Amino acid sequence: MKYNAHIANDEIRNNAICTNKKYSQRKKDIIISNILKSYTYCSTKKLYSEMLPLIFDFVLKFKCRQINNGLFYSLLSDYLEQRTHYKISAHKYLNTLAKICTFYLYIEGEISLTYSNIEFLTTKSTALETFMTSILGMKIKKVNFQDLRFDMLLIVMFKNKTINVFDITNEMLIEYREFIYSEEESVSSHKLEYHRLHNRLYIRGIVSENSPRIDTNLISNNDYFDKLADSEVKTAILYYIENAKLKTNSKPKIRPHLLHFGLFAETNYKSVSLQQYNSFIAEHYKNILKEEINIGKISKNWACNCLVRVNSFFNFLIDYEYRVCQNSRDIFIPNIFDERNVEKNRRSNIKEHIIEQIRHKSESLDEIEKALVTIYLGTGIRLNELAVFRVENFHDNASNLIYSSDLAVDPDIGWIKVTGTKIQNKERIILINKEIFKAFEILKRDRINKFGNLEKMIHPIPEVGEANFLLLNNSARPYKTLGNRIRTIFEKLDLRDENGKQLKITAHQFRHSYLTDLVKHGCPIHLAMDFMGHVDPQMLHWYNHHKKDLLEIAREESIVSNEFEIKIEDNRNTMVVKGDEINRQYSKFNKYYIRGGICTTDEFQDECDYIDCIECKQETFKTNYSFVSHLNKSMQHYYSLWISEENHGSDRAIYLLYLCRLYEKLLRKVENNKYVHEVSLNFEERSRIAKEVGL
DNA sequence: CCCCAGAGTCAGGAGGACCT
């Protein structure tokens, strides 16, 4: 993804708000107002507008000075706390503002970047993104800020220089970006390089928020690392031990714990082994906490946080031993807090009885949660699509279609228009039933209660303009962490499988279930694709968990049922398989087709020499055979007509006919009930097609 | 009034599932 950083830099230089000299108050005000302008959606705007000038001044003080993230931030907190009447805590938005100021000053050439504060100021952040887009004019909307950081670090590698504080100049940035985004070079390979670099150099801090801040959040070059890592970490541990002794009274909770770990580390760290590490953690974890810090009475998270930090310290020790002592044994460092069991294969659909369970148990949820569950359950919507769903896309009064098992048309029920996130600006229609309709109403009502009149609501984020998101977080910003909430909900539901094992359900799994359901009920392929928002029919293979039934239905009920079979081509040998065997072979071979003209793979087009294969005569033909299953007698007739004609012998014909059938029904209803039929673009297109084919 | 603990919430990083 390209962004025009160099252009932006030139513009800034041409219209420089300030030179390298000191900022005048007026210029400073302009900068600050610009930053604030980009930050108006912040829920505590007043607080920040008051603090921003202070932050700006503060950042200026660090002109051309190396400073560590942690130190920088703690100093900033102190600085602000002294000068305002607010009690400053480690506030993320505040942090972001500091990043913005730093970045601005960097762009202006007022400050230089150290390796440390590269990390510091290029963290991915909505505010930073907004800032760069609106104020600096950088078109980096789609750029991951992680990548920006990669770039900056890789400049150093690309230049084959050791990392030096002031080596990263704008010219280097420009040159490197040109290099990295040139067509000859793959960005991903650089990412890999970066990962190696990153993993080697980055040590996470072992400092708790309740502890004095120490410079342990190190990112450094090799020299720095080699020179300082040993003594620095050692110092940190000793520091803790010292403080533990001194301040046991004032901080009774953390000290014994750290003391224990610190002593262990100090005495054992030269020879700490994986076995020691594991057994130590596993055997003493609970006892230590109970004995030393009385786990029953303190925050669980807090204790865990301490352990994580110590954990990372041990990671460092082991890494250090491995690297410095040249010990060649394999070391695997487990994360004792990482209990997730990530499924390595594709995600599964949700079995019917689990869905029943969900429906049953969700009675205990509150209204909003219940609505969310209902929507995901019944629409196959992507997680993010609901998060950015706009109120105006909810056609509550519109008449429209609904997909159901008998393909009936129900004009009483509406649709939602979803803006795709995978493909930009691509919209699609999802048909909803009354249950989902109600769920949306609940969300809408909740939205009005929280944020006022829906119709007059303009989204607080400037670049969003008048978009009116249905879901907002407490700061009236788009609900980025909807996934977290969904996960919490399903944890609350405590779903169990047959063996009583707790199930982890994610929102995306409902997509699998939804498609499986569609196909199971014989939904035609292109319609299913529309509903799912897929471009490539092959994706349906990925999602469809109903293959066996699908094939059997297709075989038994299709218009070509008398002669239905699947030929599987394997090195030019053809075999005909049916039933279970079809299912078994399905995954084994890529190349298959159905007699009657349905071809499924691209490769097949080149080699196909079957007369029946209509596909090979079509340019854009791509499908699988699942649509066949829904055809009824009347459709057989149309189908036979269509495939008999040249250039029309494709599943497209089936699709069109299917649409015709739907529209036929709809039009009839509209006529009878004097229904005003609102159509979306998608449906206009379909309507047009329907007319073209004679309806 | 403050303190505490728990519940709820949110941004960001990492990795890999999804999708073109």
Place this chain on the structure above:
DNA sequence: AGGTCCTCCTGACTCTGGGG
């Protein structure tokens, strides 16, 4: 095959309500 984005987790915040 390479790009996108989902899901996990973590650190750290806010809110609430009870107790001193």
